[in-house]
Amino acid sequence: MNQHSLVSISDLSEEKILHLLEQARYFEEHPNHKILDGKVVGTLFFEPSTRTRLSFETAVNRLGGRIIGFADANTTSSSKGETLKDTIKMVSNYVDLIIMRHHLEGAARYATEVTETPVINAGDGANQHPSQTMLDLYSIYKTQGRLDNLDITLVGDLKYGRTVHSLLMAMKYFKPRFRFVACEELQMPREYKKFCDQHGIQYTESTDFSEDIINSSDIIYMTRVQRERFTDRNEYERVKDLYTLRNSMLSNSRPNLKILHPLPRVNEINPDVDDNPKAYYFQQAQNGLYMREALICDALQINPKG
Amino acid sequence: MPANKQLAVAALENGTVIDHIPADALFKCVKILGVENLSKQLTIGNNLHSRKLGTKGIIKIADVSFPEETINRVALVAPTAVINTIRDFAVVDKRPVQLPRQIVGIVRCSNPKCITNNEPMRTRFNVIDFDTRTIQCHYCGVKTNGAKADIIYLPLPLRYEAIVETGHNDLSPAGRAGQLR
Numbered sequence A: 001m002n003q004h005s006l007v008s009i010s011d012l013s014e015e016k017i018l019h020l021l022e023q024a025r026y027f028e029e030h031p032n033h034k035i036l037d038g039k040v041v042g043t044l045f046f047e048p049s050t051r052t053r054l055s056f057e058t059a060v061n062r063l064g065g066r067i068i069g070f071a072d073a074n075t076t077s078s079s080k081g082e083t084l085k086d087t088i089k090m091v092s093n094y095v096d097l098i099i100m101r102h103h104l105e106g107a108a109r110y111a112t113e114v115t116e117t118p119v120i121n122a123g124d125g126a127n128q129h130p131s132q133t134m135l136d137l138y139s140i141y142k143t144q145g146r147l148d149n150l151d152i153t154l155v156g157d158l159k160y161g162r163t164v165h166s167l168l169m170a171m172k173y174f175k176p177r178f179r180f181v182a183c184e185e186l187q188m189p190r191e192y193k194k195f196c197d198q199h200g201i202q203y204t205e206s207t208d209f210s211e212d213i214i215n216s217s218d219i220i221y222m223t224r225v226q227r228e229r230f231t232d233r234n235e236y237e238r239v240k241d242l243y244t245l246r247n248s249m250l251s252n253s254r255p256n257l258k259i260l261h262p263l264p265r266v267n268e269i270n271p272d273v274d275d276n277p278k279a280y281y282f283q284q285a286q287n288g289l290y291m292r293e294a295l296i297c298d299a300l301q302i303n304p305k306g
Numbered sequence B: 001m002p003a004n005k006q007l008a009v010a011a012l013e014n015g016t017v018i019d020h021i022p023a024d025a026l027f028k029c030v031k032i033l034g035v036e037n038l039s040k041q042l043t044i045g046n047n048l049h050s051r052k053l054g055t056k057g058i059i060k061i062a063d064v065s066f067p068e069e070t071i072n073r074v075a076l077v078a079p080t081a082v083i084n085t086i087r088d089f090a091v092v093d094k095r096p097v098q099l100p101r102q103i104v105g106i107v108r109c110s111n112p113k114c115i116t117n118n119e120p121m122r123t124r125f126n127v128i129d130f131d132t133r134t135i136q137c138h139y140c141g142v143k144t145n146g147a148k149a150d151i152i153y154l155p156l157p158l159r160y161e162a163i164v165e166t167g168h169n170d171l172s173p174a175g176r177a178g179q180l181r
Helices: A014-029 A050-062 A084-092 A107-113 A130-144 A162-173 A190-198 A211-215 A233-239 A281-299 B023-033 B068-076 B156-166 B173-179
Strands: A040-045 A066-070 A097-102 A119-124 A151-155 A177-181 A202-206 A219-222 A258-260 B015-022 B042-050 B054-062 B082-087 B090-096 B102-104 B124-129 B134-137 B143-145
Touching (some): A040 A084, A050 A119, A050 A281, A097 A107, A107 A119, A119 A281, A130 A219, A130 A281, A162 A190, A258 A281, B015 B023
Parallel strands (some): A040 A066, A219 A258
Antiparallel strands (some): B015 B082, B042 B054, B082 B090, B124 B134, B134 B143
């Protein structure tokens, strides 16, 4: 196992998170620093994911590395029944770093156990997606100038939303005050509230996306309420628009407020918010490039500052 | 003690007795230890009277001692179990089982989308709450209560390998020939 692999956000210490944020800031200033000359990166996407794959591959290309890999497992030997272990061991012979996405949960952790090549988890089922969490942290850090003592409101699907759970766990070092806004069916699971209690994190819960909550937030993190999560169609119809953010709702919000969303969005953010300077979700996706450049260099133990 | 009680389970000259197993956990313990694969004399009793538990199960295995790490795994389903080591019909060691921090290779993850249910590999669980016996999959993170854990029936060679790796008692087919006379 290579100790520089990144499988879960919970593998990262506070120092490591802060170091990666600084590295991402460096890459934002020097996005085309060619420091991966001679390095080959394998992008193994057993499950298709256009957004994450393009972001990682752009990062490798901008750093001057080469890429091999696949975007769809149907074109590989896994469709012939090859085990994940064998695929990883085979690819390890060729590359300096593996970036993988897999539909099975725990696949990335297992991959790290069968190879000495570093592995970055680009999402394993509903389990972990640490580069998303790191780019969320970078977006918060960049727009607020700090990570500590912020009022962060999480809205939408808090029950199944992987990104909000990982963000919550990563923020444990930074004394946030969370507000959980969701309908009864999609409330924050008890285990994450217990996590907050154990780490002294303040939180309140509300089913109402009220003006008071919006006006006292530094960050509003919106997530998509997915129809397939509901057994009762009428219930979905009732709640789907309860948590739609409109530009008019932001008129008395804090000047430093930023709206984040992991994308893709459907109707939880009205397009009239897009032109508000507080809308930050497109820049957030761009920050993903810089953070992934930082994660790639860290996994390869390459210091861009020499 | 009335004579008929003593006769319920035969006395053992040498070997291991696992006593005070909750009656509903007995067959899970049998599965965890893989004792059905041993060629030694084996006595399994269930629904026996117990002052502590009401009813209990018991497993007696002649001429075998288990590594501590192996036998402690039964604590997952039978936290009240007591291990007695017998020499010349006398109990020479008696101790309660202790749940290990990590459970390898004997519990199936309840998450069908977990990698362990889709690759030929061993499962691995970390005990995250010793009081409630809550275990968490090392790979997918799904939590299960130990009492409800789905115990894997492993094919013989892998199970022996699992026992050997945790201790000194060589129960591999080769080791068995020499040791378990």
